Amino acid sequence: MTQLMSAPDPVVAGPPDAPRRRVSPSGGMDRVFRAVLRGAGLTVLALMVTVGVFLLIRGLSAFSVAGFGFFTTETWQPDSKNFGIAAVLVGTLLIASVALVVAFPLALGMALYISEYAPRRIKRALTSMIDLMAAVPSVVYGLFGSTLLQWQGTDIPRWLSIQFGWIPFLSVPEADPDNPLSPNGVYMTSTFWAGLVVGFMIMPFICSVMRESFTQAPQGEREGAYALGSTRWGMIRSVVLPFGRSGMIGGTMLGLGRALGETIAVAMIISPVFVIQPHILGSGANSVSALIAQQWGSASPFGLGALMAAGLALFTLTLVVNFAASAVIARSRSGQGSDA
Amino acid sequence: MSTVEPTVARPVPELAETTQQIPQPTERLAQPQPHRLPLPVPGRHRAAPAPEVRRDTRSIRRADIVALLGALVAAAALTGVLFDQIAPFSGVVGFIAIAYPLFLAIYALLVSLEENALTVRDKLVSALVHSVAVLAVGALIVIISYPVVEGWPALAHLNFFTEDMADAGTLDPLEFGGILHAIVGTLEQISIALVITVPLGLATAVFLNETRGAFTRLVRTVVEAMTALPSIVAGLFIYASLILLLGFQRSGFAAGAAISIMMLPIMIRAADVVLRLVPSSLREASLALGAGQLRTVWHVVLPTARSGLTTSVLLATARGVGETSPVLIAAGFTPYLNANPFVDAQVSLPLATYQMVASSEETMQTRAFGAASVLILLVLILFVLARVLGGREAGALSAGQQRRRAKASARDRERFIAATGHSASPPPAQPLAGPPLTDPQQGVQL
Numbered sequence: 077m078t079q080l081m082s083a084p085d086p087v088v089a090g091p092p093d094a095p096r097r098r099v100s101p102s103g104g105m106d107r108v109f110r111a112v113l114r115g116a117g118l119t120v121l122a123l124m125v126t127v128g129v130f131l132l133i134r135g136l137s138a139f140s141v142a143g144f145g146f147f148t149t150e151t152w153q154p155d156s157k158n159f160g161i162a163a164v165l166v167g168t169l170l171i172a173s174v175a176l177v178v179a180f181p182l183a184l185g186m187a188l189y190i191s192e193y194a195p196r197r198i199k200r201a202l203t204s205m206i207d208l209m210a211a212v213p214s215v216v217y218g219l220f221g222s223t224l225l226q227w228q229g230t231d232i233p234r235w236l237s238i239q240f241g242w243i244p245f246l247s248v249p250e251a252d253p254d255n256p257l258s259p260n261g262v263y264m265t266s267t268f269w270a271g272l273v274v275g276f277m278i279m280p281f282i283c284s285v286m287r288e289s290f291t292q293a294p295q296g297e298r299e300g301a302y303a304l305g306s307t308r309w310g311m312i313r314s315v316v317l318p319f320g321r322s323g324m325i326g327g328t329m330l331g332l333g334r335a336l337g338e339t340i341a342v343a344m345i346i347s348p349v350f351v352i353q354p355h356i357l358g359s360g361a362n363s364v365s366a367l368i369a370q371q372w373g374s375a376s377p378f379g380l381g382a383l384m385a386a387g388l389a390l391f392t393l394t395l396v397v398n399f400a401a402s403a404v405i406a407r408s409r410s411g412q413g414s415d416a
Numbered sequence: 417m418s419t420v421e422p423t424v425a426r427p428v429p430e431l432a433e434t435t436q437q438i439p440q441p442t443e444r445l446a447q448p449q450p451h452r453l454p455l456p457v458p459g460r461h462r463a464a465p466a467p468e469v470r471r472d473t474r475s476i477r478r479a480d481i482v483a484l485l486g487a488l489v490a491a492a493a494l495t496g497v498l499f500d501q502i503a504p505f506s507g508v509v510g511f512i513a514i515a516y517p518l519f520l521a522i523y524a525l526l527v528s529l530e531e532n533a534l535t536v537r538d539k540l541v542s543a544l545v546h547s548v549a550v551l552a553v554g555a556l557i558v559i560i561s562y563p564v565v566e567g568w569p570a571l572a573h574l575n576f577f578t579e580d581m582a583d584a585g586t587l588d589p590l591e592f593g594g595i596l597h598a599i600v601g602t603l604e605q606i607s608i609a610l611v612i613t614v615p616l617g618l619a620t621a622v623f624l625n626e627t628r629g630a631f632t633r634l635v636r637t638v639v640e641a642m643t644a645l646p647s648i649v650a651g652l653f654i655y656a657s658l659i660l661l662l663g664f665q666r667s668g669f670a671a672g673a674a675i676s677i678m679m680l681p682i683m684i685r686a687a688d689v690v691l692r693l694v695p696s697s698l699r700e701a702s703l704a705l706g707a708g709q710l711r712t713v714w715h716v717v718l719p720t721a722r723s724g725l726t727t728s729v730l731l732a733t734a735r736g737v738g739e740t741s742p743v744l745i746a747a748g749f750t751p752y753l754n755a756n757p758f759v760d761a762q763v764s765l766p767l768a769t770y771q772m773v774a775s776s777e778e779t780m781q782t783r784a785f786g787a788a789s790v791l792i793l794l795v796l797i798l799f800v801l802a803r804v805l806g807g808r809e810a811g812a813l814s815a816g817q818q819r820r821r822a823k824a825s826a827r828d829r830e831r832f833i834a835a836t837g838h839s840a841s842p843p844p845a846q847p848l849a850g851p852p853l854t855d856p857q858q859g860v861q862l
Contacts, residue, residue: 113623
């Protein structure tokens with residue numbers, strides 16, 4: 077709206093053009109109004125900034141006790157001053173990686189289906205469904221994962237660990253592959269299941285960002301690809317995917333930010349361990365947010381400080397991921413003016 | 417751009433087949449689109465040479481469907497055999513895990529019998545994308561319906577909705593106890609969160625749209641980064657500030673505040689997008705008529721975006737209702753009904769679910785599923801409401817709204833005439849067709 081029409085050649089020689097004095101738009105009411113608006117903006121900004129400040133203040137006591145060991149210690153015994161987030165941080169990253177491995181292809185397929193394949197009349201319904209999937213409470217996902225999925229699907233990690241056990245992180249040392257009646261428990265409450273469920277949870281977020289950038293791919297280029305004789309997949313590969321690449325990267329990073337912070341579903345599925353658990357199929361896992369949720373009830377005042385410090389670490393991590401994601405999306409060709 | 421795959425070089429039999437499907441192309445050329453040009457051509461009524469056969473423009477051919485079905489059947493049958501003979505798997509999951517790759521392989525094989533490699537790849541990707549869509553939709557249905565199915569025994573008892581867990585131990589049957597305390601808690605906490613979120617969020621969204629400058633950009637960036645604020649961190653923040661610093665109790669109010677921290681960025685983002693869609697021509701028209709910024713926002717911008725704003729509030733509410741961890745940290749768990757949100761622990765539906773499913777007793781687990789079903793129902797209602805109320809574009813009005821608008825402008829006109837003492841220069845004899853121009857919101861209709 078700020079575009080000005082190029083001024084026509086002056087026909088009448090008048091006084092030379094000078095910047096006009098801007099008349100102040102309105103009187104007192106509007107000044108109050110703008111002050112109120114600015115106040116609201118300031119309040120929200122202050123709220124968001126103080127989140128970090130408060131966590132820092134409360135966690136400082138724990139940081140000062142633990143020192144740099146806070147990032148290298150695996151155990152969590154704040155009352156005997158022996159605690160750190162090495163195990164839970166690695167667990168968080170592992171769960172988030174599994175979630176991304178699950179969510180990325182699902183989101184990509186769903187976004188492509190909605191933008192390229194679906195009949196026009198069900199597109200809107202599908203978009204609403206994806207939004208609904210994002211609105212389903214995490215406790216419901218947790219129920220689904222902890223009481224249904226990991227009991228019904230034990231065969232998947234068993235098969236993966238037997239066939240691909242030579243890949244270090246896919247082996248399950250506790251399991252005995254030669255015993256077909258070995259208990260299923262060793263394949264449950266693992267990083268894999270937590271990541272799978274979190275993957276389902278973040279899929280709609282990634283999908284909606286991807287879909288938005290895919291649907292903005294210019295019609296002319298699509299038709300050009302078709303006119304050159306490409307198949308639909310050829311068109312997608314040569315037009316839609318390159319156009320939406322930043323949307324794909326940015327959406328995936330947004331999903332990563334969400335996966336890192338997911339609490340309740342993870343806490344419901346895993347059985348917490350306080351060592352770095354590299355075997356993602358084996359029982360036992362942990363994450364920062366699950367640690368906070370599970371230790372909260374029984375923590376001493378110093379323990380609370382330690383949990384606050386862990387929360388601050390998580391907060392910083394998600395914030396960095398998020399800022400990077402927004403930057404990637406905003407810089408993209410498809411992200412101009414998108415709300416992603 | 418160099419990756420466009422030309423499919424011109426199809427094998428000859430394929431070409432022959434295609435030309436058979438398109439009947440008499442020369443005839444169509446001779447008769448250029450008769451039904452698109454309904455001009456009174458004199459020669460039109462001559463005896464038509466032959467009834468034109470409508471061209472089949474569908475992109476699906478019978479061979480495609482047959483190949484798809486054949487691959488499905490073959491994969492299912494082959495997997496059945498494998499299950500009988502080798503059986504490294506059992507159960508539905510294992511069956512699908514084997515049958516699906518088999519299906520893809522057989523489908524590729526079938527297609528490759530008649531088509532070239534490019535088409536095979538196209539069909540394979542199409543099959544993959546479609547199955548992902550089916551998987552996602554199926555997962556959503558299972559995830560939503562599973563708690564309802566499991567929790568049905570609890571939902572069937574009326575006391576489940578009218579009692580709390582004060583008199584019911586973990587071993588008591590479903591005839592005792594219920595989740596009234598959680599329902600009350602959820603409703604109170606979300607109301608508190610809405611009271612905080614809606615005015616503040618709306619004002620901030622308007623702020624982002626009505627002002628320019630570095631500060632606005634900063635607020636927008638921070639709000640965008642905060643949309644993925646981990647909910648447990650929001651809980652921690654409220655605990656550190658409201659409870660430890662300001663001396664509030666762990667209570668429903670603190671939980672509501674924590675939920676509103678979660679909801680604020682979500683709502684601001686959604687409302688910001690909606691407000692951005694309000695046409696600037698409307699805003700400019702209002703300013704040109706002499707209205708100030710406040711009047712423009714209040715009488716033009718907000719009413720125009722009303723349906724979208726409602727949606728943003730409802731979607732944020734749906735998100736906030738399901739948050740567990742802020743309530744866990746800021747309010748704590750209690751089995752008793754506590755209607756006062758400012759004193760003592762107060763549980764919410766998701767937190768009750770989380771606590772009860774951890775029990776080893778089957779009745780408690782059933783109650784957890786029941787509570788989750790009620791929660792899902794709540795989210796669904798909010799969601800459907802959001803879609804029904806917010807289905808329209810910014811400024812698009814329903815029939816009733818149109819009528820009210822027209823009436824209001826007719827009243828305005830009467831008022832102007834009464835005030836100025838004479839009617840407008842071209843006196844409209846007939847009642848105005850549609851809302852007259854005095855209504856600043858009508859520009860949307862263009």
